[in-house]
Amino acid sequence: MDKVGIGVIGCGAIGRIHMERFQKVPNAQVVAVADVDQAALDRAKAEYGVSKAYQDYGDLLARKDVDAVSVCLPNFLHCPVTVDAFEAGKHVLCEKPTATHTDEAIRMIEAGEKAGRKLMIGLCQRFNGSSQVLKAHIESGELGEIYYAKCGYLRRSGIPGMGGWFTTQAQSGAGPIYDIGVHALDLTLWLMDNFDPESVLAMSYAKFGPSGKGSGGWATPVPDLRGGTREFRG
Numbered sequence: 001m002d003k004v005g006i007g008v009i010g011c012g013a014i015g016r017i018h019m020e021r022f023q024k025v026p027n028a029q030v031v032a033v034a035d036v037d038q039a040a041l042d043r044a045k046a047e048y049g050v051s052k053a054y055q056d057y058g059d060l061l062a063r064k065d066v067d068a069v070s071v072c073l074p075n076f077l078h079c080p081v082t083v084d085a086f087e088a089g090k091h092v093l094c095e096k097p098t099a100t101h102t103d104e105a106i107r108m109i110e111a112g113e114k115a116g117r118k119l120m121i122g123l124c125q126r127f128n129g130s131s132q133v134l135k136a137h138i139e140s141g142e143l144g145e146i147y148y149a150k151c152g153y154l155r156r157s158g159i160p161g162m163g164g165w166f167t168t169q170a171q172s173g174a175g176p177i178y179d180i181g182v183h184a185l186d187l188t189l190w191l192m193d194n195f196d197p198e199s200v201l202a203m204s205y206a207k208f209g210p211s212g213k214g215s216g217g218w219a220t221p222v223p224d225l226r227g228g229t230r231e232f233r234g
């Protein structure tokens, strides 16, 4: 089988992980990258050996050898770039959260259907070993009917990327629920076979950011409960 040509759009924190992981996929090759930041492009070229690098992602989408793209951009760019990629005939793996608003998510799905291309959202926790084992146990019927679930995801300290797109609502769309919350919700709903909700009740609050607390959480060493220290991202 020919290799699938991959374009990675956004070479920041998660874009670099995509590039690294694609190196381990035998039938895929990252053939081009795009980022508005030249330093990020230079790093991608040096670290992952990608020769074609563009500041305008349109140039990447114009390449015939790009079959599929990873959209690894700030949340508010997921929809426009995904739609552009579909219009250029590419398949799309877009990072989570899908978009900043429901109508954007619908536009993305419709653009993929119109183009006859696949859309996958980077809800990667489904692929963890523990998630796969639990899913297998549930599907085998061993646990009976799953009628109640509770999920949570705790970031112990620090608000990552304070002052950047991550904490700017117009660019991120929302706070923790859009960041780590989508992983917890997706995993729970997936394990319960993605039922259709009858209703949703929710509330949100902000105890730290607005009062100036919680900055400096990016890559801050914190004590590891098992002893020693580890890098804590966020």
Ligand SMILES: NC(=O)c1ccc[n+]([C@@H]2O[C@H](COP(=O)([O-])OP(=O)(O)OC[C@H]3O[C@@H](n4cnc5c(N)ncnc54)[C@H](O)[C@@H]3O)[C@@H](O)[C@H]2O)c1
Pocket: 009, 010, 011, 012, 013, 014, 015, 034, 035, 036, 037, 040, 055, 057, 072, 073, 074, 075, 077, 095, 096, 097, 122, 123, 124, 179
């Ligand atoms: N699946 C996961 O667990 C996971 C983990 C981390 C991040 N993410 C998601 O990945 C996305 C990116 O997060 P990140 O932490 O890598 O952010 P980041 O800020 O580290 O990287 C974003 C990159 O996009 C580039 N960029 C911004 N505007 C651009 C444009 N118009 N054209 C081209 N490049 C542009 C920036 O220069 C930057 O290099 C977010 O949606 C985030 O939610 C997912």
